[in-house]
Amino acid sequence: MPTIVVDVMPKAELLDPAGKAVTGALHRLGKSEFSAVRIGKRFELTVEGGVTDAVLADARELAADMLSNGVIEDVIAVTVV
């Protein structure tokens, strides 16, 4: 079954407390080569039948309107896998 993957990240200029907490944990583990972690979301939309242009357009609209909030997040990618 084809799947459309939507990747959403918190806006770069916003504080990401979850990512910051993981960064802190990595540093406590001595993994200081990783200077920052940011945490986003990945949505996998399973599609019945084929991914037509209309379905993909629908997914892009959904990604912008519902799966992300443009005030605080950016849609990074909408890809078919």
Add this chain to the structure above:
Amino acid sequence: MRVGVVTFPGSLDDRDAQRAVRLAGAEPVALWHGTHDLQGVDAIVLPGGFSYGDYLRCGAIAARSPIMAEVIDAANSGMPVLGICNGFQILVEAHLLPGGLIRNDHGDFICRDQVLRVENASTAWTNGFLEGQEITVPLKNGEGGFIASDEDLKRLEGEGLVAFRYVGINPNGSLDDIAGLTNSRGNVVGLMPHPEHASEAGFGPDTPAAMRSGVDGLTFFTSVLAHSLATA
């Protein structure tokens, strides 16, 4: 006056909001998220809680639930709508108020009696306050950090749409210490703190007079009653 309180899956403070409505002298009406029926109410409260477990984003799924189509229509035609905490997040996700609410900047859930300054005392829900009045109501949230684009923030400040500001401490990193907003018409108001938890002596925040005697929150509900009588 009949004030509807919408219960979503995961609403927490719907009964408290109903109680505050009753204490103010109005009739509370329980509304259900899964219907399209506002039951002829004169005003609506979207209560606090964790609708849909805060999945997707706080308030995001509730903002798209069946009854919200009617709530949005009613709000756009002037019916008073108050969003408290999760209800504020729902109003923002429904685009009835601008901006967004993100995780508190310090990362912790916070629960405290919070002093607020009333910045706009001309809304349906704040007309019983004086502009500049300081009030104390409980605040309890994990994702109460208000943000908005520079453009929206400028408009909110320029047009007097900031309804409440945190005083003394900014508990969650909200821009410009913003605790609550109103729309330009003044019928839609949203805030993170909980006025319904400061509406009955014995159960409210502490005051210099006595423990748990704070009832500043009751004025939200008496305000909407006065607004309803004035516009009837």
